[in-house]
Amino acid sequence: MTISTLEFIAIALLLVGMGFSAIRLFLGPTTPDRVVAADTLSVITTAGLAGMAAYFNNPIYLDIALVYGTLAFVGTVAIARAIEGNQK
Amino acid sequence: MNVIGDIFLVIGAMFIALGGLGLLRMPDVYNRIHAGTKAVTLGSLSVLLGIALLHPTWWPKLLVIAGFLLFTNPVAASIIARAAKISGIKPWRIKEQGGE
Amino acid sequence: MDTPQTTRTVSGAHYAFVFSISLLLWMLLSGSLAWEEVALGAFVSLMITLLFGSRFTIYNGIKFSFMAPLYVLLYLVHFFKELIKANFELAMRVLTPSLPIRPEMVEIKTTLKSPLGRMLLANSITLTPGTLSVDVTDDTILVHWVYCPPGTDAKMATDAIAASFERHIKRFLV
Numbered sequence: 001m002t003i004s005t006l007e008f009i010a011i012a013l014l015l016v017g018m019g020f021s022a023i024r025l026f027l028g029p030t031t032p033d034r035v036v037a038a039d040t041l042s043v044i045t046t047a048g049l050a051g052m053a054a055y056f057n058n059p060i061y062l063d064i065a066l067v068y069g070t071l072a073f074v075g076t077v078a079i080a081r082a083i084e085g086n087q088k
Numbered sequence: 089m090n091v092i093g094d095i096f097l098v099i100g101a102m103f104i105a106l107g108g109l110g111l112l113r114m115p116d117v118y119n120r121i122h123a124g125t126k127a128v129t130l131g132s133l134s135v136l137l138g139i140a141l142l143h144p145t146w147w148p149k150l151l152v153i154a155g156f157l158l159f160t161n162p163v164a165a166s167i168i169a170r171a172a173k174i175s176g177i178k179p180w181r182i183k184e185q186g187g188e
Numbered sequence: 189m190d191t192p193q194t195t196r197t198v199s200g201a202h203y204a205f206v207f208s209i210s211l212l213l214w215m216l217l218s219g220s221l222a223w224e225e226v227a228l229g230a231f232v233s234l235m236i237t238l239l240f241g242s243r244f245t246i247y248n249g250i251k252f253s254f255m256a257p258l259y260v261l262l263y264l265v266h267f268f269k270e271l272i273k274a275n276f277e278l279a280m281r282v283l284t285p286s287l288p289i290r291p292e293m294v295e296i297k298t299t300l301k302s303p304l305g306r307m308l309l310a311n312s313i314t315l316t317p318g319t320l321s322v323d324v325t326d327d328t329i330l331v332h333w334v335y336c337p338p339g340t341d342a343k344m345a346t347d348a349i350a351a352s353f354e355r356h357i358k359r360f361l362v
Contacts, residue, residue, distance in 0.1 A: 004090075004094055006091070006094035006095065006097065006098050007094055007097060009098050009101070010094070010097040010098045010100070010101040010135075010138075011101070012101075013098070013101035013102055013104065013105045014101045014104055014105070014135075016105045016108065017101070017104035017105040017106075017107060017108035017128075017131075018108070019108070020105070020108025020109055020111055020112050021108050021111055021124075023112060024108075024111045024112055024120070030117060030172070030177060031175075032117045032168055032171055032172035032175065032177065033117055033120065035168050035171070036111070036117065036120050036121050036124050036165075036168055037111060037120075037124070039124065039164050039165075039168065040107065040108070040111060040124040040125075040128050043128050043129070043132055043157065043161060044104055044108075044128060044131075044132070046132065046153070046157065047100070047104065047131065047132040047135045047136065050135065050136055050139055050150065050153065051097070051135060051139065053139070053143075053146070054139045054142050054143060057143075059143075059146055059149065062146060062149045062150065062153065063149070065153055066149070066152065066153055066156065069153065069156060069157065069160070070156070073160040073163075073164055076164045076167070076168070077163075077164065077167055080164075080167045080168050080170070080171040081167070081171070083171040083172075083174075083175055084170070084171045084174045084175065103275055103279070106278070106279050106282055106283070109282055109283075110278065110281075110282040113282060113287060114282075114287075114289075115287075115289075116291075118291065118320060118322075118332045119289060119291060119334060121320055121332075122278065122318070122320050122332075122334055123278060123282060125314060125315070125320070126271070126274050126275055126278050126314075126315060127275055127278055127279070127282075129271070129315060130271055130272065130274075130275045146219075148215070148216040148217070148219040149216070149217065149219055151216060152213070152216050152217060159311070161315075162310070162311040162314035162315055162321075163307075163311065165314055165320060166310060166311075166314060166320070166321050166322065166323075166324075169320060169321075169322040169323075169332065170322055170323050173322055173323065173330075179291055179292075179293055179332065180291060181291065181292075
């Protein structure tokens with residue numbers, strides 16, 4: 001469970017990316033802005049879950065990443081369709 | 089092998105951070121989708137490749153996740169852009185600088 | 189959806205393709221080659237093929253040939269080259285303090301007929317340098333271009349954005 005310097009840098013950069021998307025999620029002036037931020041955040045989380053699988057040396061997290069990615073995609077599509085329908 | 093995997097992890101995380109930065113800096117929804125999709129897709133693929141190099145026995149499932157991301161990310165981006173267009177958001181133009 | 193309904197011509201090759209795709213996905217997900225796993229996967233794939241095979245009309249456009257896998261591989265190589273190029277371009281734009289963008293909406297025409305081909309083309313456009321496909325209606329794709337050169341018309345845009353991908357996709361899809 002020890003991590004090298006490079007892995008530490010990678011985790012830090014991943015958190016920076018998540019932080020930026022979270023700021024856009026709070027800031028976003030319009031609803032599509034927030035949806036984009038949430039979608040980006042979910043993809044970063046999928047990559048992060050795969051990273052957790054490597055960190056804990058436990059491949060079960062890969063299944064979690066796959067299911068999380070699927071649900072996030074379905075959620076994004078559902079929200080996007082809902083925005084479309086609202087403004088008819 | 090471990091060092092190469094770590095390098096791919098750092099490259100991927102760097103692209104993800106750049107994508108987040110683009111998401112903050114771009115002036116309107118459409119440009120933000122550009123940043124949020126392209127950079128994060130390649131970043132995630134690079135992270136997955138790094139993990140595949142660190143744990144070579146996991147490649148089948150990592151391949152499924154990578155293919156899945158590659159297939160669904162552009163679809164999600166297109167669908168959000170379409171929703172933004174239908175809900176009446178005008179694309180930002182260089183002429184009306186400073187405007188929303 | 190507003191995609192045109194494709195004719196339901198279902199051939200033996202189509203069933204074989206659905207079966208092998210299902211089995212391949214099963215084997216990748218289970219990640220083992222024990223004969224019990226493969227046998228169960230083959231059984232489930234066979235059931236799916238028999239029950240739903242005629243409804244997978246999305247695969248209708250594929251041109252089956254011995255060279256098709258090679259063409260898919262060539263397309264993937266081209267695609268990844270463009271993806272990496274796109275990311276370095278995007279990184280350059282994001283990191284430049286003056287933010288050099290000149291966004292414009294352009295319409296391009298495609299000659300691909302099948303829904304799968306059009307979807308693949310739209311996805312490719314989204315992930316390549318500076319372009320994002322917004323909407324697909326019939327043979328027109330609405331594209332948001334981050335850096336559109338002044339005075340671009342539909343013909344030039346099609347050549348610049350879609351031509352190379354269309355050439356690759358056309359070799360294995362209608």
